Amino acid sequence: MTNDPLKSALNVMEGVDTPGQINTELVRKLRTRKKKQLSVAEYLDGIYSGNRTVLSRAITLVESSLPGDQELAQEVIAACMAGRKGDGPTDKRHLSATGHRVSDISHPVTSIRVGITGVPGVGKSTFIEALGTLLTSRGHKLAVLAIDPSSTRSKGSILGDKTRMEDLSVDPNAFIRPSPSAGSLGGVARKTRETIILCETAGFDVIFVETVGVGQSETTVHGMVDFFLLLMLAGAGDELQGIKRGIIEMADAIVINKADGDNLNKAKAAKNEYAHALHLFPPSESGWIPVVDICSARTKMGLEPVWKTIMDHHETTHRHGYFQRHRREQNLQVFYETIEEGLKHHFLSGKDIAQPLEKIEQEIRAGLRNPYLAAHELLQKFFNGK
Ligand code: GDP
Numbered sequence: 001m002t003n004d005p006l007k008s009a010l011n012v013m014e015g016v017d018t019p020g021q022i023n024t025e026l027v028r029k030l031r032t033r034k035k036k037q038l039s040v041a042e043y044l045d046g047i048y049s050g051n052r053t054v055l056s057r058a059i060t061l062v063e064s065s066l067p068g069d070q071e072l073a074q075e076v077i078a079a080c081m082a083g084r085k086g087d088g089p090t091d092k093r094h095l096s097a098t099g100h101r102v103s104d105i106s107h108p109v110t111s112i113r114v115g116i117t118g119v120p121g122v123g124k125s126t127f128i129e130a131l132g133t134l135l136t137s138r139g140h141k142l143a144v145l146a147i148d149p150s151s152t153r154s155k156g157s158i159l160g161d162k163t164r165m166e167d168l169s170v171d172p173n174a175f176i177r178p179s180p181s182a183g184s185l186g187g188v189a190r191k192t193r194e195t196i197i198l199c200e201t202a203g204f205d206v207i208f209v210e211t212v213g214v215g216q217s218e219t220t221v222h223g224m225v226d227f228f229l230l231l232m233l234a235g236a237g238d239e240l241q242g243i244k245r246g247i248i249e250m251a252d253a254i255v256i257n258k259a260d261g262d263n264l265n266k267a268k269a270a271k272n273e274y275a276h277a278l279h280l281f282p283p284s285e286s287g288w289i290p291v292v293d294i295c296s297a298r299t300k301m302g303l304e305p306v307w308k309t310i311m312d313h314h315e316t317t318h319r320h321g322y323f324q325r326h327r328r329e330q331n332l333q334v335f336y337e338t339i340e341e342g343l344k345h346h347f348l349s350g351k352d353i354a355q356p357l358e359k360i361e362q363e364i365r366a367g368l369r370n371p372y373l374a375a376h377e378l379l380q381k382f383f384n385g386k
Helices: 024-032 040-048 052-063 067-083 124-137 162-169 185-201 217-222 245-250 263-279 303-320 322-349 351-365 371-384
Strands: 112-117 142-147 174-177 206-211 227-233 253-257 291-294
Touching: 040 052, 040 067, 040 185, 052 067, 052 174, 052 185, 067 185, 112 124, 112 217, 112 303, 124 142, 124 162, 124 206, 124 253, 124 303, 142 162, 142 185, 142 217, 162 174, 174 185, 185 206, 185 217, 185 322, 206 217, 217 245, 227 245, 227 303, 245 263, 253 263, 253 303, 263 291, 291 303, 303 322, 322 351, 351 371
Parallel strands: 112 206, 112 227, 142 174, 142 206, 227 253, 253 291
Antiparallel strands: none
8 A cells, every 4th residue: 555645546636727718707797788679670671581591580579578679569559450462571662750660550451360369278289289280281371479467487388398389389389488577467468469460461460379378368468369269178068168258258169178088978968069059159259159069189189170179159240340440440459558568657657656656555454554645646736746
């Protein structure tokens, strides 16, 4: 045994120094460097040519709450809404002084917007994956968006988890975008509406809007689509499925999913029950009689008829002129919502209002303050500068 520490097996030779990260400052800068902002024309050219990176960036712009981004986003949206019938975004002939075409807001009727709702676990993502793949295989271009105001995950809803729709997420004819991260339902709705316009301008002719949250979001989605599809399960009472009567009334089709294996007969029985129940509802303004059907998103049984129903509805409502009328009614809704949101934002971000707000909220929560009076006081302060 040697006493020479250098010759001992226990001696740990000092290794070569691991080099520090090459120019850490540069790496930090590269990581934090903001991408160069695109101009309105660059956004439009990218979106029109179907460039998915530019489309994604435009959606991120729409979702941003920075005032500068908001302004730019509005310009991009306005140009998308105006530009459909022209020769493209670089065609300046029809543009107003601000660069927007002002006369034509008929954008766009070549698309179909379908809302898809149902309780968690009913099979929405499996259904969207299966029906979506069928549609893209036929040459449709499909965008899948989600509404989930309850989500606090920074990247939005579970839709963000691409493995949920494995085939669609790698399908060149599909574009999946998670719900904008949490915000007020109104805010999320506006962003989703604008995202629909961007996707349609990029050439997506079928738009699925999925509700991930349960509750109010169904009504919101109903207000932005042409066709509202409710997925249900057989053998669970409506109460169990968390579905309120009002939501059934909004549905253009009720589709009972998981009609496979032992469940098939139950699904058939449920179909009859719902069809019967729907007869008791007054006919909708569109003149469309809601369809009840069964399907299996897993075995893909019944998907073809679901799409046929959507197409029938499309054709019928076009023929009656309801389709256009309905979209214009929705635009009116957008008009008021945008005003409401803008006023609220302006009101709440004012220095005199924003500062005492937290304290007032606490006092109301603690039962120390009358909410009516507190609101009134703030409004007076806002209007009269008192
Ligand atoms: P979501 O929460 O509504 O999006 O539901 P998912 O699509 O994630 O489906 C929930 C579960 O139901 C998953 O385990 C699916 O595999 C299953 N599922 C979905 N569709 C069907 C179907 O048609 N038949 C059967 N047997 N299972 C299904």
